[in-house]
Amino acid sequence: MGEYLLEVQDLKTYFKVRAGRVRAVDGVSFGVRPGEKVGVVGESGCGKSVTALSIMRLLPKPAGEYAGGGILFDDQDLLDLSEREMRRIRGGKIGMIFQDPMTCLNPTMTVGKQIGEALRIHLKLDKDEAQKRAISLLQQVGIPAAEERVNSYPHQFSGGMRQRVMIAIALACNPKLLIADEPTTALDVTVQAQILELINGVCSDFGTAVILITHDLGVVAGMCDRVVVMYAGKVVETATTNELFANPRHPYTLGLLASVPRLDEKRHAQLKTIEGAPPNLIKPPSGCPFMPRCTFARAICRTNPPLDPVEGNANHLKACWVNVTDPKEQAYAERRRLARSEKQQAVVKEIAASMLEEK
Amino acid sequence: MEIFEQINLNQTAVTPDELEPLLEETVELVQKRRSQGRIIFDRFMRNRTAVFGLLFLILMVLFCYFGPTVTSHNKPDLLHPIPLNAVLEGGLRPTLQYPFGTDDVGHDWLARAMAGGQISLLVGLSSMLIAIILGIGIGSVAGFFGGIVDNLLMRFTDVFLSVPLYLLLFVLSATFTDGSPKSIIILIAALSWMYTARLVRGEFLALKEREYVLAARTIGARNFHLMFRHILPNAAGPIIVSATLLVGNNIILESVLSFFGFGIQPPTASWGNMINLGDNLFDVNPLLVFIPGMLIFLTVLSFNLVGDGLRDALDPYMTER
Numbered sequence: 001m002g003e004y005l006l007e008v009q010d011l012k013t014y015f016k017v018r019a020g021r022v023r024a025v026d027g028v029s030f031g032v033r034p035g036e037k038v039g040v041v042g043e044s045g046c047g048k049s050v051t052a053l054s055i056m057r058l059l060p061k062p063a064g065e066y067a068g069g070g071i072l073f074d075d076q077d078l079l080d081l082s083e084r085e086m087r088r089i090r091g092g093k094i095g096m097i098f099q100d101p102m103t104c105l106n107p108t109m110t111v112g113k114q115i116g117e118a119l120r121i122h123l124k125l126d127k128d129e130a131q132k133r134a135i136s137l138l139q140q141v142g143i144p145a146a147e148e149r150v151n152s153y154p155h156q157f158s159g160g161m162r163q164r165v166m167i168a169i170a171l172a173c174n175p176k177l178l179i180a181d182e183p184t185t186a187l188d189v190t191v192q193a194q195i196l197e198l199i200n201g202v203c204s205d206f207g208t209a210v211i212l213i214t215h216d217l218g219v220v221a222g223m224c225d226r227v228v229v230m231y232a233g234k235v236v237e238t239a240t241t242n243e244l245f246a247n248p249r250h251p252y253t254l255g256l257l258a259s260v261p262r263l264d265e266k267r268h269a270q271l272k273t274i275e276g277a278p279p280n281l282i283k284p285p286s287g288c289p290f291m292p293r294c295t296f297a298r299a300i301c302r303t304n305p306p307l308d309p310v311e312g313n314a315n316h317l318k319a320c321w322v323n324v325t326d327p328k329e330q331a332y333a334e335r336r337r338l339a340r341s342e343k344q345q346a347v348v349k350e351i352a353a354s355m356l357e358e359k
Numbered sequence: 360m361e362i363f364e365q366i367n368l369n370q371t372a373v374t375p376d377e378l379e380p381l382l383e384e385t386v387e388l389v390q391k392r393r394s395q396g397r398i399i400f401d402r403f404m405r406n407r408t409a410v411f412g413l414l415f416l417i418l419m420v421l422f423c424y425f426g427p428t429v430t431s432h433n434k435p436d437l438l439h440p441i442p443l444n445a446v447l448e449g450g451l452r453p454t455l456q457y458p459f460g461t462d463d464v465g466h467d468w469l470a471r472a473m474a475g476g477q478i479s480l481l482v483g484l485s486s487m488l489i490a491i492i493l494g495i496g497i498g499s500v501a502g503f504f505g506g507i508v509d510n511l512l513m514r515f516t517d518v519f520l521s522v523p524l525y526l527l528l529f530v531l532s533a534t535f536t537d538g539s540p541k542s543i544i545i546l547i548a549a550l551s552w553m554y555t556a557r558l559v560r561g562e563f564l565a566l567k568e569r570e571y572v573l574a575a576r577t578i579g580a581r582n583f584h585l586m587f588r589h590i591l592p593n594a595a596g597p598i599i600v601s602a603t604l605l606v607g608n609n610i611i612l613e614s615v616l617s618f619f620g621f622g623i624q625p626p627t628a629s630w631g632n633m634i635n636l637g638d639n640l641f642d643v644n645p646l647l648v649f650i651p652g653m654l655i656f657l658t659v660l661s662f663n664l665v666g667d668g669l670r671d672a673l674d675p676y677m678t679e680r
Contacts, residue, residue, distance in 0.1 A: 058576055062506075091578030103570040108592035117588075118578040169578060 004031035004072070005209050006055070006177055011069035013047075013054045016062075020282045024050040026233035027069070029307070032177065037203070037210040039224035039241070041217060041256065045278055047233040048213045052179045055211075056096060057086050074176070092122040095170030095208075097199075099182040101162035105154035111138070111165050112150035118172040137168040141198060160191035164198065171202060178203060179211045184219065196223055217260055221245060229253050232278050232289035235307060239316035249310050249318040249325070251296045251333075275340060288320070295333040295340070296322045402672040409668020412661035419658055423476030432467055435474035436626045439465040450644050459650050463640055468633075472650055475628035479655070482544050482629070483610035483662075489548035490609075491602050494555025495591070501556070502563025503586050513560065520553045528612070529621055538624030547612050555601055562594035569593075596673030603666035607659035614655050630655050 013025040025047045032038050040048050053059055055071055057078060071078040078089065090096075098104045106114060115137055116130030125133065131150065138146035141164040154162055163183060170178055180199060184192035200223050203210050212224055220227055220241065227244045229237040229252065237250040248254050255274040276293040279285055285292070287302040294301070300321045310316040322329055404410055427433035441451050441461055450462040459468035501512040528550060536542035566572065567590060575589050610630075616622030617631025618638075625632055630651040637647025 056577055058573065087579040087581065089579070090576065091580075094577075096574075096577040098570060098574060100570065104574040106571040106575070106589050106593070108595070109588070117575070117580065121579050121581075121584075166574070169574075172578075 003033060005034045005036075005074065006032040006211075007070075007072040008051070008055070009070045009072065011051065011054060011071060012067040013050055013059065013064060014067045015060075015064050017282070022281045023233050023284055024281060025054060026281075026284065028230070028233070028235050029069075030228045030235060030238060032209050032211060034176065035204075035207045035209055036226065037200070037212060037224045039220035039227045040211060040213045040230060041215060041220055041227060042230035043215055043256075043274075043278065045281075046230050048215075048230055049181050051230070052096070052181050052211065052213055055179060056090055056094060057081075058090075088122070091118045091170075091175070092173050093175050094177045094179060095173070095175040097163070097166050097170050097178065097180045097183045100186045101159055101166050102186065104166055105162055107154055110151050110153055111157070114154075115150075115165070115168050115172055118169060122173045133172070134168075137172055138165070140202065141165070141168045142194075159187055160195060163187060163191075163195050167195075167199060167202065171206065171208065174206055175208060177209045177211065179213070181213045182215070183212070184216070185214070192219075199223075217256060229256070232284060233281060234289060234319065235317075236290065236320070237316075237318040238307075239310075239313070243313065243316050247316070247325075249316065249323075250290075250320045251294045251322070251324060252290050254324060255293075275344075295336045296320075296324060296329060298322065399672045403668050406668040406671060408664050409671075412664030412668065415657065415661040416665065419476065419654075419661070420480065423473050423480060426473040427470060430469070432470040432473065434467065435470040435628050437465075437467070437470075439467055441465045448643055450640065450647065452644075453646070460644070460646055462636060462644070462647055466636075468647065468650060471628040471633055472630075472654060475630045475633050475651065476654060476658075478540055478623055478627065478629040479610050479613060479631070479658070482540055482547065482613045482623075483606045486544045486547040486551065486609045486613075487602055487605045489544065490552040490605060491555055491598065493548065493552035495559050495598065497552070498556040498559025498561075499563050499586050499591065502560035503567055503582065503590070505564070509560070512556075516553050516556050519550070524550060525615065528616060529619065532616055532621040536621075538622070538627075540623060540627070540629075543613060543616065543622050547609050547616075551605060551609060551612070555598070555605070558597055558601055559594060562597060563590055566590045566593050596670075599673065600666050600670045603662055603669060607662035607666075610655065610659055610662075 007029075008031070009029050011025055011028045012023070015022040015024055028047070028051055030038070030040075040051065042048050050059070050064075053064075054066070055073075055078065059065070066079055069079075073089065073094070078086065081089070105111070109117075112131055112134040115134040116125070116127070119125045119130045119133050120127075135146045135150050138150060143149050143161060143164055149157075154165070157165065166183075178199070183199065184195050187195060196219060199210065199212075202208075210224075212220065214220060224241050226240050227238065228235055229244075229250065231252050237244065237248070237253050239247075239249075244253065245257070248257055252274070255272075258272045259274060261271055274293055279289050279292065286304065288294070288297075288305055291297045291301040298321065305319045305321045307317050307319040310318055324330070324333075427435075439457075439461060446463050450465075450468075451457055451460045453460045457467055457469065459472055461468055497512050497516065501509040528546065532543070532546055536546055563586075567585075572585055572589055575585055580589070613622055613629065614631035614634070617629045618635045620632075620635060622631055623629040625636070633651040634648050637644070637651070641648055
């Protein structure tokens, strides 16, 4: 107890569909300490957003269901709470920011009313007080002329400004935890930095813990204390940000880091990618979910690796059988990667040739 | 020397005083933007036919409610003495004293048209109001909660829709109403909420999946709050349009009922029972039917024009156009 503000324990969230159950989140565990900033990284469709919605208990009904595990927040299990108690937590103790500020604000309500809404629900403020607080919140998130802007409608704001408003809404009641679900993905690069700076600054001021969900490793590096890497509904590696970037131990993390385009790369060089696509989550593979795409894969990978500490560092966990720092393994992986890309190019050439013949 | 002066100028240019106007410009930008209501209003006003309909409706309301006192044709039930030959001709032809003429027993047709208009508009508007409230209540609950609630409420709506409307109206008004406007209003409202309920349900089904509803959930809003603060205002456009069209529809319903002698009972005047009265004398004095008929036709047409104009003005993709 005590150490963690939020502790997700072996969380399993499934979606019932006609073909079966989609195991969107399949045994995820991680913790967030008070005031800590945790990044959750992974490619699209690996369960990051579903994890966030699960914490808020806002899974789309009736398809979504909790199949196991627990979510401890402030020493109480959120999955055991009644809907009424849960409403007190939402907005009051956990705030959330979504990806697209264009669609997340109600077009028929003024910005001030929307910020005041949370205040009126949780702090039982009256209209005028809520309005006053809304103005000061708008100032805090850096919106100029807040007294006038508070009565504007969302369509009169730009994307970055709207995201600022979203942040003001989420932080209105000074929650202990802020879940930011890809807060910058829909924004311009120049605005992205401002928004991240803002989230970082405001949360440090308020002492708010942050779960930052993103697929942008640069964002994580700049802001988070710790990183959780997810793949196919599972946590595959977690460590402090510095440790993870300096010493990645899971092939998937390696792939993610390698696939970030760099300015100092040779021009017209092929960008590095992770070949293939995430597995079908209705019928997940019994072994390591990353095996089909992994260049390090071996026979042992047919059984699922546990999330174990890396030798010598109890805070660095990885779910992989292979020691990726071993030069022998690396050489082997490189050979396989080359062989794969050669094969792929051969196939492409073959198809191109056959198309030419048809002409 | 010149360069030096230029540098000097530049330095004086950037004083704190010069930085201030930036903020003011932002304020101006805010004020220049039109509010959503203003945008809708401007767009509505650009629609000629809709504005024409609206003007006509305003005129009609003034005519019906203030006409009697202004023109002192305020005794719709009084039997004015008319010459015997006029009785045989089915009433007086329009004169200066009776601009719309009279019927064969001496009812002042202008006074009756105005008094009847009051009743018809009252019935149309208030039955619309009740029907819309009923429809919003049922439709929003069905659409928001979905599942079995939705199923039950919508089947209930289907039951109402599957009954032949006019038949039921005739039977019910013959047995349950006393011919007063109030009973007719309730009866018409009880049989015209179904389309609104379906419309509202559809809107709710679509809108409840919007991200801002999810966002409102994340700050702990209750279902009631979500339904009537977040979703309903966004569905206002189609509801307002259907309400406007419903008024016209209900005026016609009332007229049909009264025409067949089931609705508003004489001596209280309504456009419907004026046609009923005039129908007997159609061969000798067609004006008795023609005048209330025209009034119904023009009023309903205007309501529909306004409805169409609103539909265009309340385009869901509201932009600064």
